[in-house]
Amino acid sequence: MADIVYTFAGKPYLNLTNACPCACTFCIRSAADGVGTAQSLWHQRDPSWEEIKAALEGYDFSRAREAVFCGYGEPFCALEMLQKTARRLKERYPGMALRVNTNGLGDLINQKPTAAALAGLVDAFSISLNAPNAARYQELCRTRFGEAAFDAVLRFARECKSIYPKVILSAVDVITPAEIAQCRKIAEELGLPLRLRHFTT
Numbered sequence: 001m002a003d004i005v006y007t008f009a010g011k012p013y014l015n016l017t018n019a020c021p022c023a024c025t026f027c028i029r030s031a032a033d034g035v036g037t038a039q040s041l042w043h044q045r046d047p048s049w050e051e052i053k054a055a056l057e058g059y060d061f062s063r064a065r066e067a068v069f070c071g072y073g074e075p076f077c078a079l080e081m082l083q084k085t086a087r088r089l090k091e092r093y094p095g096m097a098l099r100v101n102t103n104g105l106g107d108l109i110n111q112k113p114t115a116a117a118l119a120g121l122v123d124a125f126s127i128s129l130n131a132p133n134a135a136r137y138q139e140l141c142r143t144r145f146g147e148a149a150f151d152a153v154l155r156f157a158r159e160c161k162s163i164y165p166k167v168i169l170s171a172v173d174v175i176t177p178a179e180i181a182q183c184r185k186i187a188e189e190l191g192l193p194l195r196l197r198h199f200t201t
């Protein structure tokens, strides 16, 4: 059975779903079955609320300063479980910050506005910008939403900035230096920092 909670870089990570509308050329999922302490992050089916609750009970969060929703899928593909899990963690560990790593496509995935869905529960968002324009985004992220996806990411990021205390954008260093500079400009215009992540195989 796949790990629902695992430790990576000293922090608890939550792997609620394997669903994702993208097939990014740099996706870590194609490199290994697991990361950190997880042997496998591939669920046979996405976990139920009962299974998630049992996994939360079985993990010692007591010393964690931050827990991260990430795993081998897009957390907003399991929005209801994401909300329930965040709520439970905030109730049990009010001093522990919660971060969501997302591709920013929650609105298109759920066909409704989703930026505010975790207001009061989540402290930070890391949103994948990945490219300086819609065509390049589609080339790299190969989302099933086509070129409409890029604008949706920007809109989501803008809305998150007005709701959550900490929001950053990210890109992977598979793009050119000129594209990185363009991404930095977009981030600046949005008033958000851009974190460059190193591509690992």
Ligand code: SF4
Pocket: 020, 021, 022, 023, 024, 026, 027, 028, 029, 072, 073, 074, 103, 141
């Ligand atoms: S959005 Fe994330 S999980 Fe989905 S394919 Fe891209 S890198 Fe992989």
